[in-house]
Amino acid sequence: MSGVTIAHAVRCEALHKRYGDVVAVDGLSLTVQRGECFGLLGPNGAGKTTTIEILEGLLQPDAGAVEVLGLTWRHHAIELRQRLGIQLQETQLADKLTVAETLRLFRSFYRAGRTVDELLRVVELESKRDSWVVKLSGGQKQRLALACALAGAPDLLFLDEPTTGLDPQSRRQLWEVLGRFRAGGGTILLTTHYMDEAQALCDRVAIVDRGHVIALGTPQELIATLTAPRVVTHHGTLEDVFMSLTGRHLRDDED
């Protein structure tokens, strides 16, 4: 790579994506700085997954520009795949491979990265190394998926709802792994519909509704924009921010 340091890890301008009559992403723009943890917060169906999958190079936008690590999917797909770590929503890894076999498989795709033992230690799955994936708990499966994303020692990690469906202890365990990744200089872009997750993990948050960003800032800044007196009387949360912006609850339409 060139010696020039590019300040932003992700930049996209005016993304549009529609599926038939449904507009999933409607003019969304955002910039993620190197080393920061950036959250896309919004209800289900807000366009978070479509957005992150466009940034991951898995979907083509109908319009708009994407730059990841200063590179474009059109010209540098192979290079980008080596440098990104990706965790998708709802991936089921092969049931009847062991944890170590799964990691070895993913590790084989990358030209450089951590050893299987290091990966197991990072996500605290050493005791499960020879268990079949099907025998793991939900939290262990998510940590294995995260370890697969970390296999190539990525510069940038994309996580789509990494803790959805997990119990509080498993979520906290996963957050700790992400904290260690950031401490090592990594950048994270994640989607979530949990306010507490965004507050706990993210330096900056973009609140997404109906395919575009309706608010952007640090969690504290967003909460500080609240003017409604009923909210100020107690400690404001991102939930309150979302409500004051849209008149709806963030998790109204959660299944």
Add this chain to the structure above:
Amino acid sequence: MRTEAYPPLVELTLARLREFVREPEAMFWAFIFPIIMSVALAVAFPGQEARPALVGVVDGPGAEALRAALAGHDDIVLREIPAGSDLSAIRDGDVQVIVVPGTPPTYRFDPERAEGRVARLVVDNALKRAAGRTEPWVAREDAVAVPGSRYIDWLIPGLLGMNIMSTGMWGIGFAIVQARLRKLLKRLVASPMRRTHYLLAQMLARLVFLAPEAIVPLAFGALVLGMPVRGSLAAIIIVCVWGAITFTALGLLAGSRARTLEAISGLLNLSMVPMWIVSGVFFSSSNFPPAVQPAIQALPLTALNDALRAVILEGAPLRQIASELAIMAGWAVSSFILALKLFRWR
């Protein structure tokens, strides 16, 4: 235990092999089923000895005399047939010919069945001799057994071909659709994995299991059923591998777009069942009219079965089956390229 990874193509192949051996149902279809099939065939086709004609006599005046005339022959078995069920007895193979008493008696049989025609001759001879016919002369008989000319000899290579087709197509098509359903394919293409590596690994894993899948029916046929194996082992291996590559490529193509297990099952049945019928598994494809022969000969299973029979039963050298190998290669290459183009990774 190793912790460092092999190259991706090896790891992908190993992953597929591990998943397969850890799946009891898949193991059953690949290994146990051919054995059961072969045992069933051994029971159905016990050996070369001539089987007796199965004869029924309808009750009526003179029936006892007919039964007496037919009794005591090695090559005739008399069976009771309940009144009124004579046609169903012929249909079900309980008897091959029915004798209706009268002057002269009537033979009721199905001339479209070879065993019916034989039984008629046997009964006719026995009755006429009993009625006093004298033979002008009796020919000397020189009984020889020509190995390789029995139906079972012809059938086994066809079953082997059918097995190579179905394990190839099911094994690949189903595994791919399952991975697609689980969004595992999508996760893999989000990594730097090369897509051709994934597809090649599926094929390589199948080829590893081809060896036992082919050896079981061949060894059973040769050792238990006395099927002759005239071709060189190398030629037989080449034809089996060639066929397996062809059908795994077709399996990739079948699985390239399907999004549900129902869709892939339908697609696989739709492509395989016609070939079971026309490609000479259970009966020769020459039974079909000349107008459709070019199409039948162009099918991959016809080519594989013809090639297998040629090398196993006739000991044909590879150059003699060059056209069959070319047909299979054509299917393999075009299917693989098309699968790669059409493949739905999400």
